[in-house]
Amino acid sequence: MNINRYITFVCLLLGVNYFYGQDIHFSQFSGSLLNISPGYTGMFNGDYRLSAIYRSQWQSVPVSYSTFNMNGEIRVKPKKLNKDMLGFGLMFNNDKAGDAYYGSNQIYLNGSYIYLAKPDSSLILTLGLNMGYCQVGFDYTKMTFNNQFDGFAFNNSSSSGEKFYWTSSNFIDVNFGSVIQYVFKNKNKLIYGLGVHHINKPEITYQGNDLSQLNFKLTNCLSFSMPLSIKTDLIAEALITVQGNNYELVPHASIKYHMLGNYNKAVLAGFCWRSRDAFIVRFGYHYKTMQSGISYDINVSDFNMATNRRGSLELFINYVFNFKSNFTPKKRTCPVFM
Numbered sequence: 001m002n003i004n005r006y007i008t009f010v011c012l013l014l015g016v017n018y019f020y021g022q023d024i025h026f027s028q029f030s031g032s033l034l035n036i037s038p039g040y041t042g043m044f045n046g047d048y049r050l051s052a053i054y055r056s057q058w059q060s061v062p063v064s065y066s067t068f069n070m071n072g073e074i075r076v077k078p079k080k081l082n083k084d085m086l087g088f089g090l091m092f093n094n095d096k097a098g099d100a101y102y103g104s105n106q107i108y109l110n111g112s113y114i115y116l117a118k119p120d121s122s123l124i125l126t127l128g129l130n131m132g133y134c135q136v137g138f139d140y141t142k143m144t145f146n147n148q149f150d151g152f153a154f155n156n157s158s159s160s161g162e163k164f165y166w167t168s169s170n171f172i173d174v175n176f177g178s179v180i181q182y183v184f185k186n187k188n189k190l191i192y193g194l195g196v197h198h199i200n201k202p203e204i205t206y207q208g209n210d211l212s213q214l215n216f217k218l219t220n221c222l223s224f225s226m227p228l229s230i231k232t233d234l235i236a237e238a239l240i241t242v243q244g245n246n247y248e249l250v251p252h253a254s255i256k257y258h259m260l261g262n263y264n265k266a267v268l269a270g271f272c273w274r275s276r277d278a279f280i281v282r283f284g285y286h287y288k289t290m291q292s293g294i295s296y297d298i299n300v301s302d303f304n305m306a307t308n309r310r311g312s313l314e315l316f317i318n319y320v321f322n323f324k325s326n327f328t329p330k331k332r333t334c335p336v337f338m
Contacts, residue, residue, distance in 0.1 A: 023197070023217060024067050024095050024104075026055055027272055027280045027295045029239045029250065031316030032069045034091045034110060036219045036239070037177030037195030038128030041112040042075040042087015044320055046289060049073045051318030057297075057311065065097040065312075075114070083119075087112035091130070101139045106173070108132030122183040130175050136204060137168025171202035173214075188226040195219035197243075215244035231258045235270070249275040254282060264288045278311050289320040 026032045031053040033040035050072050057065040073089040089110035096103035112128035177195040184190070197217035204212050220240040227233050233256040241248040254270020268284035272295070279300055284293035297311030 023243065024069070024093055025241070025248065026053055026067070026069070026314060026316075027250070027274065027278075027297055027312065028053065028282060028293050028314050028316050029221065030223070030237065031291075031293060031314075031318065032071075033193070033221075034071050034073075034089060034108070034130070035069060035093070036221050037179060037193045038089075038108075038110045038130040038175055039112060039126045039177035039179035039193055039195070041073055041089040041110040041126075041128050041130075042085065042114055043112075043124070043126060043179055043181070044073070044075070046320035046322035047075055048321040049318060050321075051316070053314065053316035055312055055314045065095070067096075068094045073110070083116050085114040085116075087114055087126070087128070089130075091132070102137070104134060104136040106132050106134040108173075108175075124179075124181040126179045128177045128179070132173045132175075133170070134173050134202070135168055135170050139167070169204045171204060171214075172200065173198060173202050174200040177219075186226075188224070191221075191223040193219075193221040195221075217241065217243035228255075232256065233258075235268070247275075248277075250280075252280075252282070254284075256284075256286075268293070280311075289322055290317070291319075292317045 024035065026035070029036060031051065033043075050070075052070045053068070055065075055067040057067070069092070071089055071091045073087060075085055075087050077083075077085045087110070089108075089112075091106075091108040091110060093104065093106040093108075108130045109132070110128060110130040112126050115125045115127075117123040117125055175195060175197045176199055177193065179191065179193040181189070181191045195218070197219065198214045199216070201216075202214050204214065218241070221237070223235070223237045225233055225235045235252075235254045235256055237252040239248070239250040239252075250272055252270060252272040254268050256266050256268045259265040259267065264287065266286040268282075268286070270282050272280035272282060274280065274297070277299070278297040280295055280297050282293065282295040284291065286292075293314075293316045295314045297313075299311040
């Protein structure tokens with residue numbers, strides 16, 4: 001194998017190993033709660049919730065990334081459970097990167113038990129579980145190798161001289177989570193979500209019997225909100241993710257302003273910081289049971305030499321259909337997730 005083929009092969013392996021050790025993530029993580037923990041399933045003030053979020057990353061480099069997440073949830077209240085409820089959800093993820101379209105497709109079924117620990121719903125506990133079918137792979141036809149160079153250009157019709165046993169791999173993934181929410185008498189709200197991912201240790205392979213195992217991943221999401229005045233709320237959040245030898249910390253702070261004192265309309269502005277990677281600005285608009293948001297990452301890592309500090313653009317929206325049920329206390333609690 002000559003030096004060019006060696007470099008190409010190593011780069012591919014590095015890319016594969018990167019995806020083995022990294023799951024998808026969003027700067028607006030509160031717009032993709034089911035990816036944080038299945039315990040958030042059904043944790044909203046309504047009967048049905050639809051949400052979607054899209055991330056476009058590193059458009060200034062040749063191998064840009066795109067990530068998409070969509071969720072649908074329903075909350076039911078069986079008579080036998082008295083005041084407690086059940087949550088069910090369906091989640092889809094798509095991730096794509098690079099010229100070879102290396103990425104994944106994932107679909108998960110979610111379920112949760114929602115325990116109302118106090119009659120006024122000021123304390124809520126949940127336990128959640130999800131199971132998903134996942135596919136990861138790349139498009140071999142989009143790649144070029146030195147054997148295909150004819151002296152003037154790359155000829156994709158020529159043999160590459162490379163051999164891959166598989167260009168895709170499928171596996172089952174199982175995740176567990178729990179959420180606790182407490183509303184104080186002074187209207188402050190505290191929410192903590194825990195996610196334990198890949199508890200079945202799924203395995204992925206592209207090279208015959210050479211298996212790579214997905215590491216356990218722990219996600220911790222803490223949110224605190226409090227009213228500053230009749231029209232404004234303070235929202236502080238932090239997401240801590242640990243997977244193998246990697247970790248990520250994303251603190252976030254924002255101000256939510258209720259327009260003209262109307263709690264059906266609000267705007268939100270804030271900033272985040274992803275440790276060792278990016279500074280993030282964020283804006284949002286809430287109307288009744290609809291929430292939308294936009295954010296932009298400004299890259300500050302060593303990779304900014306390639307990105308020119310241009311990072312990622314994210315858009316998200318969710319909508320709650322509220323017909324009859326309600327477990328949120330009837331007072332303004334500046335909901336972050338609901």
